[in-house]
Amino acid sequence: GAVVSQHPSWVICKSGTSVKIECRSLDFQATTMFWYRQFPKQSLMLMATSNEGSKATYEQGVEKDKFLINHASLTLSTLTVTSAHPEDSSFYICSASRRDRVTYEQYFGPGTRLTVT
Amino acid sequence: DAKTTQPTSMDCAEGRAANLPCNHSTISGNEYVYWYRQIHSQGPQYIIHGLKNNETNEMASLIITEDRKSSTLILPHATLRDTAVYYCIVRLWMDSSYKLIFGSGTRLLVRP
Numbered sequence: 001g002a003v004v005s006q007h008p009s010w011v012i013c014k015s016g017t018s019v020k021i022e023c024r025s026l027d028f029q030a031t032t033m034f035w036y037r038q039f040p041k042q043s044l045m046l047m048a049t050s051n052e053g054s055k056a057t058y059e060q061g062v063e064k065d066k067f068l069i070n071h072a073s074l075t076l077s078t079l080t081v082t083s084a085h086p087e088d089s090s091f092y093i094c095s096a097s098r099r100d101r102v103t104y105e106q107y108f109g110p111g112t113r114l115t116v117t
Numbered sequence: 118d119a120k121t122t123q124p125t126s127m128d129c130a131e132g133r134a135a136n137l138p139c140n141h142s143t144i145s146g147n148e149y150v151y152w153y154r155q156i157h158s159q160g161p162q163y164i165i166h167g168l169k170n171n172e173t174n175e176m177a178s179l180i181i182t183e184d185r186k187s188s189t190l191i192l193p194h195a196t197l198r199d200t201a202v203y204y205c206i207v208r209l210w211m212d213s214s215y216k217l218i219f220g221s222g223t224r225l226l227v228r229p
Contacts, residue, residue, distance in 0.1 A: 034216070105166060
């Protein structure tokens, strides 16, 4: 168990448009979901943390009006990149912590590669 | 900021043990050490975690020093598929959530 999926796996969009990325925990309920961004040859950078039914907490330097996070249920979180620009092109990865585990380990999705042209 | 430091890269021969070190000298008493790995263009894969005791699972062993200031991940019989970036992470309690702050990781190359 502990499978996390993301959709789409890759997306190309035009500058100025918005893109929505979904993150689902398939076989467990997630206490918390996390969104990361990874540029080529760099490490993962935590963007925001979201708990079901409450507002996301954004890391310093991440624009909350540009990266909209909705965590509507215990198995689904979405990240919307609004008014995307080429510099937003990146690998976006979500993770989820299991609700039923004391140690709260995070399970990661396969990532979504966003290219803004 | 990440609370860990790791060598940038390592290599080992296929079939031999891979020992990946990690320093976390500022770790607090109740903070866990987690290890994940990332194969190119995929999401990180959980390997193992520990608090103070050594841990072993089907993937690896984790050896934590008595003072908890460093640890070593051991892949007992490395295969070519173990080539990846390995991240040692101290899980932090921040803003009412447990968070993983990734450092630079160690790029492990397993040689045939």
